Amino acid sequence: MSxxxxxxxxxxxxxxxxxxxxxxxxVSDDIxxxxxxxxxxxxxxxxxxxxVSIRRKSKEERKExxxxxxxxxxxxxxx
Amino acid sequence: MSxxxxxxxxxxxxxxxxxxxxxxxxVSDDIxxxxxxxxxxxxxxxxxxxxVSIRRKSKEERKExxxxxxxxxxxxxxx
Amino acid sequence: MSxxxxxxxxxxxxxxxxxxxxxxxxVSDDIxxxxxxxxxxxxxxxxxxxxVSIRRKSKEERKExxxxxxxxxxxxxxx
Amino acid sequence: MSxxxxxxxxxxxxxxxxxxxxxxxxVSDDIxxxxxxxxxxxxxxxxxxxxVSIRRKSKEERKExxxxxxxxxxxxxxx
DNA sequence: AAGGAGCCGTTGCGCC
DNA sequence: GGCGCAACGGCTCCTT
Numbered sequence: 456m457s458x459x460x461x462x463x464x465x466x467x468x469x470x471x472x473x474x475x476x477x478x479x480x481x482v483s484d485d486i487x488x489x490x491x492x493x494x495x496x497x498x499x500x501x502x503x504x505x506x507v508s509i510r511r512k513s514k515e516e517r518k519e520x521x522x523x524x525x526x527x528x529x530x531x532x533x534x
Numbered sequence: 535m536s537x538x539x540x541x542x543x544x545x546x547x548x549x550x551x552x553x554x555x556x557x558x559x560x561v562s563d564d565i566x567x568x569x570x571x572x573x574x575x576x577x578x579x580x581x582x583x584x585x586v587s588i589r590r591k592s593k594e595e596r597k598e599x600x601x602x603x604x605x606x607x608x609x610x611x612x613x
Numbered sequence: 614m615s616x617x618x619x620x621x622x623x624x625x626x627x628x629x630x631x632x633x634x635x636x637x638x639x640v641s642d643d644i645x646x647x648x649x650x651x652x653x654x655x656x657x658x659x660x661x662x663x664x665v666s667i668r669r670k671s672k673e674e675r676k677e678x679x680x681x682x683x684x685x686x687x688x689x690x691x692x
Numbered sequence: 693m694s695x696x697x698x699x700x701x702x703x704x705x706x707x708x709x710x711x712x713x714x715x716x717x718x719v720s721d722d723i724x725x726x727x728x729x730x731x732x733x734x735x736x737x738x739x740x741x742x743x744v745s746i747r748r749k750s751k752e753e754r755k756e757x758x759x760x761x762x763x764x765x766x767x768x769x770x771x
Numbered sequence: 772a773a774g775g776a777g778c779c780g781t782t783g784c785g786c787c
Numbered sequence: 788g789g790c791g792c793a794a795c796g797g798c799t800c801c802t803t
Contacts (some may be wrong), residue, residue: 460577465585468572472565472586479561486554493547498539504780506544507551558626562778578688580802584681587777591674598670609657618735623743626730630723630744637719645711645784651705656697656771659785664702666793720795741797 490500573579652658727737765771 464575465577465582466535467584468568468577469586469589471568472582472590475565475568476586476590479558479565482554482558482561486551486558489547489550496543498544503544503547505549507548507555508584510548510552511593515785524591540659581681581684581688584677584684588674588677588681591670591677595667595670595674597783598663598667602667605660605663609660622733623735623740624711626726626735626740627747628743629726630740631747633719633726634744634748634786637716637723640716640719641783642710644709645713646718647705647708648785654701656705661702661705661709665706665713666730668706668710669713740798 490503494500524527569579569583572582648658648662651661727740730740731737762771
């Protein structure tokens with residue numbers, strides 16, 4: 456960027472971002488749909504939501520542990 | 535759903551949700567990338583961010599007012 | 614705070630917070646009362662509620678735009 | 693309310709509501725202040741927050757149990 | 772490292 | 788009494 460902000464460039468960035476945010480909203484809506492569907496089929500959305508959350512946490516923890524392990528291994532020259 | 539929750543069904547729902555959440559994260563990351571890019575090109579991310587935010591809010595407000603109008607109309611039987 | 618958490622201090626904080634939360638609930642109830650009253654007087658609570666919401670949003674938006682202006686000005690060294 | 697909505701009345705209701713919402717926000721801010729203060733004094737806000745939450749839940753439970761007890765007592769004619 | 776802003780999930784509230 | 792929505796509070800990330 457030379458000579459101050461370029462209007463067209465700025466608008467292009469904004470458009471790209473807004474387009475992506477729409478995509479994001481679209482995916483969020485899809486997720487809502489799945490919960491609605493499973494609710495309609497007699498499942499408890501609240502509980503499924505909890506399950507998903509727990510699995511996410513566990514996954515993160517596993518990654519943490521993995522990272523820690525790698526750290527140790529590199530520390531002792533086993534990389 | 536008859537005879538209690540079906541394990542496979544539950545797992546399928548969870549998998550669909552987790553897949554969608556990955557998509558969502560992916561899109562979020564794309565957005566981050568755009569901000570990083572525009573920053574690298576000398577633009578002020580903070581300002582662009584606020585512009586995007588204001589445009590979104592304005593849009594929402596327009597929708598709100600439209601909704602109010604419809605509410606009035608339905609209230610006076612013009613639906 | 615020296616030598617670990619002091620029981621009395623903690624309890625005092627908690628009490629202050631709980632007292633404030635009661636105040637807050639009390640105010641919320643007052644708001645509910647106003648809606649109930651206006652409804653009893655023949656007004657449409659739903660519409661009033663939306664009006665209040667739109668006014669709040671508009672106000673926020675105005676603040677946002679002000680903030681953007683300040684941001685621009687500080688960006689060009691006019692702070 | 694006769695002869696349709698009265699503009700002044702509507703505005704008065706809105707003003708009352710907006711005034712109360714300001715009060716509410718003010719109390720919320722006070723609560724935030726307490727947390728900030730306790731944090732500055734070396735306490736862990738997150739933990740205190742948890743304590744407050746637990747106490748609230750316990751209180752609700754106690755009320756529940758009390759209500760249940762009264763229900764039983766009235767059921768056996770001990771009201 | 773601390774503070775603030777934006778995002779997300781949860782809760783509460785009114786409506787049906 | 789359940790549903791859906793809007794508001795609130797908490798969490799995370801990013802910046803200073």
